[in-house]
Amino acid sequence: MDMIRYCFALLKWRGAQAKSLVLEVLPFRKSSLESPPSRKPSLEVSPFRKLPLELILHISSYLPPESGATLALTCYALYSCLEMQCLPPLKKAECSVVNRFLHLLDRDLPGHLLCPHCNKFHSMSLAETHLPSRQQSLASQPRLACWKADSEDYVSVVIHDRFSSTIFRMAMKAHRQGHDTANFTNLLSNREENPFRVGFRELHSATARIQDGSLLVRNQTVFMIPSSKKLPLPWSIRIRICNHIRFGLPSQLYKDGIQIPHSDAIETYENKQGIIYCEHCHTEFRIDFKSYGEDGNAMFVTTWIDLGDGRDPDDFKWKSRVHYCVEGMKEKSNSPRGSIYAAFEQKVDSDFKCDSLLTAQDEKYLRTKSRWSWPEDIELSHEERIRQYHYVREGRFIRVDGYFQAITDDGGHHYLF
Numbered sequence: 001m002d003m004i005r006y007c008f009a010l011l012k013w014r015g016a017q018a019k020s021l022v023l024e025v026l027p028f029r030k031s032s033l034e035s036p037p038s039r040k041p042s043l044e045v046s047p048f049r050k051l052p053l054e055l056i057l058h059i060s061s062y063l064p065p066e067s068g069a070t071l072a073l074t075c076y077a078l079y080s081c082l083e084m085q086c087l088p089p090l091k092k093a094e095c096s097v098v099n100r101f102l103h104l105l106d107r108d109l110p111g112h113l114l115c116p117h118c119n120k121f122h123s124m125s126l127a128e129t130h131l132p133s134r135q136q137s138l139a140s141q142p143r144l145a146c147w148k149a150d151s152e153d154y155v156s157v158v159i160h161d162r163f164s165s166t167i168f169r170m171a172m173k174a175h176r177q178g179h180d181t182a183n184f185t186n187l188l189s190n191r192e193e194n195p196f197r198v199g200f201r202e203l204h205s206a207t208a209r210i211q212d213g214s215l216l217v218r219n220q221t222v223f224m225i226p227s228s229k230k231l232p233l234p235w236s237i238r239i240r241i242c243n244h245i246r247f248g249l250p251s252q253l254y255k256d257g258i259q260i261p262h263s264d265a266i267e268t269y270e271n272k273q274g275i276i277y278c279e280h281c282h283t284e285f286r287i288d289f290k291s292y293g294e295d296g297n298a299m300f301v302t303t304w305i306d307l308g309d310g311r312d313p314d315d316f317k318w319k320s321r322v323h324y325c326v327e328g329m330k331e332k333s334n335s336p337r338g339s340i341y342a343a344f345e346q347k348v349d350s351d352f353k354c355d356s357l358l359t360a361q362d363e364k365y366l367r368t369k370s371r372w373s374w375p376e377d378i379e380l381s382h383e384e385r386i387r388q389y390h391y392v393r394e395g396r397f398i399r400v401d402g403y404f405q406a407i408t409d410d411g412g413h414h415y416l417f
Contacts, residue, residue: 048078056081065089066101073105110177113170116313117145122166124174127187130166132156149313153322158243159305160206160219162190165313168215172310175210185209188217193365199374200225200234200296201366205357209344214317216344217305220357224296224366230263231380232289232297239301242283242321245397250380257391257398258287266291273392275338275349281320282306282333284340284395288354295367300354304340337395 048056060068060082068086072079090101099119106114112121128134130147146166150156155163164187171184188208195201201224208217223234233250240246247253253260261269269289277284285303292298308317320333338349345352358366390397 053081057085060086064100065093065097066104069101070104106173110174110179113166113173115144115146115166115169117149119145122146122170124170127167127170127184130164131162131187132164133162155322157240158322159217159307160190160204161192162206163188163217165318168307169310171208171210172215175213176309181210188215195371197223197234197370198236198372199370201368201370202234202237203362203366205362211343213309214343215307215310216340217307218302218344219305220300220302220354222301222358222362222366223299224292225263225299226374227263227291227294227296229297229374229380231260232263232266232299233260233380234299235375235378235380241285241301241303242278242281242305243323244278244280245283245285253287255387255389257388261289263291263297266297274395275341276392276395276397277333277335277337277340279332279396282308282317282335282340283321284338286349286352286354290355292367298355298366302352302354302357304344306335306340306343 051059056078060071063071063086065086068082069090072082072086090097093101102114102119102121106112106121109121111124113124114120115122122130130144132150150163150165153165155165167184167187171181171188174181174184185208188206190204190206192204193202194204201222203222203224204219206217206219208215210216221239223232223237225232225234231250233253235250237250238246238248239253247256247258259271259273266289271286271288273286275284275286283303283305285301288300288302290298290300305321306317307321308315310318313319341349341352389400391400392398
């Protein structure tokens with residue numbers, strides 16, 4: 001690390017320039033430029049120790065600028081030999097060359113992440129500073145490009161409030177290098193109560209887990225509806241499964257073929273639809289209901305998301321989750337139904353119990369009556385005249401013949417294709 005800081009200082013890559021490279025570490029000390037710390041020369045155990053200086057210089061002259069610079073950073077001995085030959089070309093190189101150099105460094109910096117948005121190295125020990133909640137406390141400082149990217153992609157909406165793409169990439173880099181990822185996955189998990197709903201209670205939880213080289217996220221939102229209501233649905237909530245499946249109004253659940261039991265039949269209710277999946281992104285979900293007696297009837301919306309390996313911001317798994325565009329929908333998810341659920345839960349769909357994720361604290365919160373009463377003029381019910389536009393078959397939404405749902409940004413409509 002000292003060697004790399006030394007190189008960056010000589011290349012004048014520490015300022016706020018177009019090719020600015022910043023290591024989020026302790027301030028660089030001038031003394032380190034004058035007298036690098038003593039250590040056992042790496043050449044003592046390298047084949048290079050037997051080569052004359054002229055041959056080393058000749059070999060390095062055939063290397064691309066980024067490779068020559070990384071060779072110079074191998075140890076102080078090689079640095080002293082190759083500094084004048086390998087570093088000046090890198091300083092004058094195009095951005096593409098500099099980016100290749102950064103990616104070469106990224107492989108050997110286990111404690112730092114090369115951010116694709118900032119073109120900087122972020123310290124993985126400071127991962128918590130990238131949480132949305134911490135970003136707000138640092139409002140007096142310039143916003144990082146990766147923070148802006150998350151905001152523009154509505155990451156807090158399409159994944160969950162606490163999610164950070166930078167921490168996601170840190171977790172995946174640590175995983176690839178065989179390091180412990182518990183701290184990162186904990187930061188990417190969340191539990192949040194929403195006591196401000198009128199007439200019902202809402203609880204959200206999110207858990208992140210790495211499986212088979214991908215980051216998987218399970219989100220569950222629970223609504224506790226008064227038992228006196230005919231349907232166990234919240235009256236004022238819009239349910240977003242992903243950018244391609246949204247339910248703007250409770251009646252749209254029925255329109256799209258979601259099974260909704262009446263409150264008086266919820267005791268014997270059985271979810272026969274199971275896992276439903278999106279054809280345009282790697283998302284699966286199911287909607288379940290359970291009676292809690294006089295305390296209310298609960299609606300469980302559980303989603304499982306596969307966000308990929310975090311290497312490339314343009315990876316389909318990531319891009320299809322955070323972006324909504326017609327072009328992006330030309331490519332479809334090829335995951336078999338239930339595969340994301342099975343990878344996360346390590347069990348089959350039929351074994352899933354919607355309330356198994358709740359803790360005693362969660363149940364206590366949900367069973368507590370809302371501080372505000374349900375609006376007297378609102379009563380949800382199945383209406384025979386409501387036309388059903390989709391039905392669910394084998395985990396897919398099938399459009400009813402003769403109906404086409406137009407794309408719209410109106411909050412009262414949904415995006416199903």
